[in-house]
Amino acid sequence: MKRREKFLTVFITAVLCFTICFGLVQADETMHIVLNGEEIDTQPVLINDRTYVPLRSFFEEIGAAVAWDETTSTADIAMNTGSSMEDMVSRVIEEVSPSVVGIIGNLDSAVSSGVDAYNQIVIGSGVIISSGGEILTNAHVVSDLETILVVLSDGTIKQARIKAMDEEIDLALIRIDQIGLPFATLAEEADIAVGKTAIAIGTPVSFSLRNSATCGIVSGLNRSGHNNYRVIQTDAAINGGNSGGPLVNLEGKVMGINSSKYAVEGVEGVCFAIPADTVRYFLDSVNKYGRIRRPSLGASFQESWASVYGMPGGDGLTIKSMEANSPLAAAGVSEGWSIIKIADREVEGLVDMNEIFMDYIPGDTVPITFRQPDGAVVTLDVTLAE
Numbered sequence: 001m002k003r004r005e006k007f008l009t010v011f012i013t014a015v016l017c018f019t020i021c022f023g024l025v026q027a028d029e030t031m032h033i034v035l036n037g038e039e040i041d042t043q044p045v046l047i048n049d050r051t052y053v054p055l056r057s058f059f060e061e062i063g064a065a066v067a068w069d070e071t072t073s074t075a076d077i078a079m080n081t082g083s084s085m086e087d088m089v090s091r092v093i094e095e096v097s098p099s100v101v102g103i104i105g106n107l108d109s110a111v112s113s114g115v116d117a118y119n120q121i122v123i124g125s126g127v128i129i130s131s132g133g134e135i136l137t138n139a140h141v142v143s144d145l146e147t148i149l150v151v152l153s154d155g156t157i158k159q160a161r162i163k164a165m166d167e168e169i170d171l172a173l174i175r176i177d178q179i180g181l182p183f184a185t186l187a188e189e190a191d192i193a194v195g196k197t198a199i200a201i202g203t204p205v206s207f208s209l210r211n212s213a214t215c216g217i218v219s220g221l222n223r224s225g226h227n228n229y230r231v232i233q234t235d236a237a238i239n240g241g242n243s244g245g246p247l248v249n250l251e252g253k254v255m256g257i258n259s260s261k262y263a264v265e266g267v268e269g270v271c272f273a274i275p276a277d278t279v280r281y282f283l284d285s286v287n288k289y290g291r292i293r294r295p296s297l298g299a300s301f302q303e304s305w306a307s308v309y310g311m312p313g314g315d316g317l318t319i320k321s322m323e324a325n326s327p328l329a330a331a332g333v334s335e336g337w338s339i340i341k342i343a344d345r346e347v348e349g350l351v352d353m354n355e356i357f358m359d360y361i362p363g364d365t366v367p368i369t370f371r372q373p374d375g376a377v378v379t380l381d382v383t384l385a386e
Contacts, residue, residue: 033058085197092199092252093213098153098182099128100245102203102210103137103160103174105145125202125245126150126174127254128183129283133176135160136279137244138259139167142174150176153211164286168228168294168354170259171274171282172244184246186276187253192232194218200236200258200271202245214238216269218255224351229278229358232256235269247273254279281358295357295364295384298326301339307349316340316371317347331380333370340377341369362386 033040033053042053056066059077067076103124124141128134135150142148148160158176165172196218203210216236223233234247238258246254256273285292299322304315316338322329339347342356343366360366362384369379 088250089197089199089215092248092250093201095252096184096199096201096246096248097211097213099184100153100201100211101126101128101135102151102207103141103148103244104151104207105142105148108144108146123203123205123207123241124243125241125258127244127246127257128181129186131179131181131183133158133178133181134163135174135176136257136283137172137174138257138274139165139170139172140259141244142172143167148174150174151207151210152181164282164291166282166292169274169278169282169292170227171257171279173283173286184248184252184254186279187249187251187255189275189277191249191251191253192218192221192255192275194220196255197250198232198234198236198255199248199250200234200238200242200245200273201248202238202242202258204237204239204241206241209241219269221275223272224349227260227272228351229354230275230351231259231272232275234271234273236271237269238271238273278358293361293386295360295362296386297328297382298323298385299328301350301353303349315348317349317353327382327385331368331382333380333382334372336373337370339368340371341379343367344369357384360384 033042033044033051040053040058042058044051044053046052056068056075059066065078067078068074069076103122103126105122107120107122122141122145124137126135126137126141129136142162143165148162150158150160152158156178158178160174160176163173163175194217198216198218200214200216201211204212214237216234218232219235220233222230224230232247232255236247238261242258243260245258247256247258249255254276256275257279258271258273261271282292300320302318302320304318306315307317317340318338319328319333319335322333322335339353341347342353343359345352345356347353347356363386365381365383367379368382369377371377
């Protein structure tokens with residue numbers, strides 16, 4: 001801020017010098033002033049190897065308001081310095097919160113045997129994604145609930161039903177009978193980057209804390225953790241009950257759906273959210289097929305120790321066993337071979353394979369590159385099963 005103030009002071013002084021000398025020089029019509037890639041419509045002049053532009057034209061170009069008082073010979077410049085970070089975070093929370101809901105329900109009797117009455121109640125969060133009552137949350141929030149109640153930001157309570165759910169991705173789409181609801185929109189992949197501000201909104205711990213917000217940054221992308229698919233890492237606090245709520249950026253767009261955290265003594269600020277692109281994959285599949293049609297190779301796999309610990313080992317994914325009529329067996333693959341690439345994309349572990357298969361459906365044929373036990377590498381076309 002001090003550097004900017006210094007620049008403005010020097011520049012204004014220069015402009016005033018030009019104003020004083022204005023009658024002694026003429027504008028140089030051959031000169032061009034370009035600001036942030038755009039030429040300013042002004043008349044620059046050159047005095048003693050220094051370029052001067054009229055005060056009003058420059059400052060109005062950068063969004064300032066300029067007023068000239070002839071009686072006092074004063075130029076009044078009002079700069080729009082933008083909102084502070086606190087103001088921006090506060091505005092986003094205010095705008096997004098109406099689309100965030102609390103979810104509460106009781107466990108199905110089939111899974112709650114031996115559980116005390118207090119722990120039979122499940123609390124979670126969700127985010128409205130359409131004005132017609134569709135709500136996104138985690139599968140683990142609603143999968144075992146006998147009754148699902150949604151509490152809107154204004155306190156209205158609605159009963160919900162599950163429209164679609166996928167436990168591997170840990171997403172569920174539920175619906176309530178109400179229209180005209182405020183809803184949130186998903187961020188683009190290009191707008192999600194390490195270091196960007198991340199705001200988590202949800203219902204942590206207790207319903208008395210409904211629509212609480214925490215703020216941090218995007219700590220990392222393409223993390224695997226203990227998930228089947230890539231997740232966003234953030235240090236915005238996510239606690240029990242936050243699951244299913246949105247992780248939003250300063251534009252109020254949903255970067256991800258809060259899902260989990262490392263709950264280990266001595267570990268803090270390591271929380272995870274399902275990224276917006278994975279959410280799109282889930283929603284697109286539900287719209288097309290009513291569910292995710294997940295491709296299968298009909299085999300079980302062994303990850304290398306390097307992959308398990310998140311290190312790039314290059315060992316690929318080793319085939320432990322195959323079904324007799326599996327796609328791999330049909331392609332002539334044997335147990336003990338390792339998958340190192342699918343469609344020319346590197347495969348280190350199960351998460352890599354799952355991510356790649358998001359681009360395919362059962363019945364598609366894809367080239368898969370294998371490393372045999374003797375080190376030989378071969379690429380075969382494999383038709384995916386379901």
